[in-house]
Amino acid sequence: MNTLTVLGSGDPFGAGGRGQSCALYQDAQGALLLDCGGGALAALKRHGLDPAQIDAVLISHLHGDHFAGLPFLVLEQRLAKRTRPLVLAGPPDLAARLSKLLDALYEGASKKVLGYPLSFVVLQPGSALTVAGRLVRAFAASHMHPAAGALSLRIGPLAWSGDTAWSPELLSCAEGSVLLLCECTSLEPLADHLSWSEIRTRLPLGARRIVLTHAGAEVRNARAEIEANGVLLSDDGTSIDFEP
Ligand SMILES: [Zn+2]
Known part of the structure; x- marks a missing residue:
């Protein structure tokens, strides 16, 4: 049984008091963190999930609500005396941006000896790479300037939109998936993001289940209508078990 636990189900600005983008995906091999928005580390601990179990963090794109929590995770694992490797996978600038962020938050932090191997995998649209033992396929998300490399990702039975405007690439990513974790920022179309009206007219987007x-x-206020269409609207802590 695989489990997806949504830890941060909110927009960047804390709508409804929900946290920024983050989910933990547990499969037969271990655990992957999907995005690491601000507050992700506290959210893991609030739900009794040990950060030490994370094999890799996949970052969909380099906006703060998706990667601002990384410095805290990386530094906390140093204090927790982690010894096994941690892989960070995401757009090409991930390593450089994390280094800048570490130093902005804690001067000199990017030079600290972590005591465990931290490595980076660059994911780009069209790539199919092994990340911590799982095949991860990357699709171009329609979000920000294309050169920034925003991604939708497919990890085995799980499809994940990242942040994206409507794009046929999303269907390619979701086709045949067991579960699609899909962003839905607004009710009506909005630049750079998906809306419920766009999702509703295209259900089931090639996926068996959608969260x-x-x-x-x-x-948030349209929960009844969304769930009447067989789509789950997650809250922080929503956990979904599914057969891969
Ligand atoms: Zn976002």
Whole structure:
């Protein structure tokens, strides 16, 4: 049984008091963190999930609500005396941006000896790479300037939209998936993001089940209508078990 636990189900601005983008995906091999927004480390601990179990963190794109929590995770694992490797996978600039962020938050932190191997895997649209033992296929998300490399990702039975405007690439990513973790920022179309009206007219998007995340306040208020369409609107802590 695989489990997806949504730890941060909110938009960047804390709609409904929900946290920024983060989910823990547990499969037969271990655990992957999907995005690491601000507050992700506390969210893991709040739900009794040990950060030491994370094999890799996949970052969909380099916006703060998706990677601002990384410095705290990386430094906490140093204090927790982690010895096994941690892999960080994401767009090409991930390593450089994390280094800058570490130093902005704690001067000199990027030079600290962590005591465990930290490595980076660059994910780009069209790539199919092994990350911590899992095949991860990357698709171009329609979000920010294309050169920034925002991604939708497919990890075995799980499809994950990242942040994206409507794009046929999302269907390619989700086709045949058991579970699609899909952003839904607004009710009506909005630049750079998906809306419920776009999702609703294209259900089931090639996926067996859909769980929405990154929800703004108006989406939160439409829960009854969303769930009447067989789509789950996640909250922080929503956990879904599924057969891969
Ligand atoms: Zn976002």
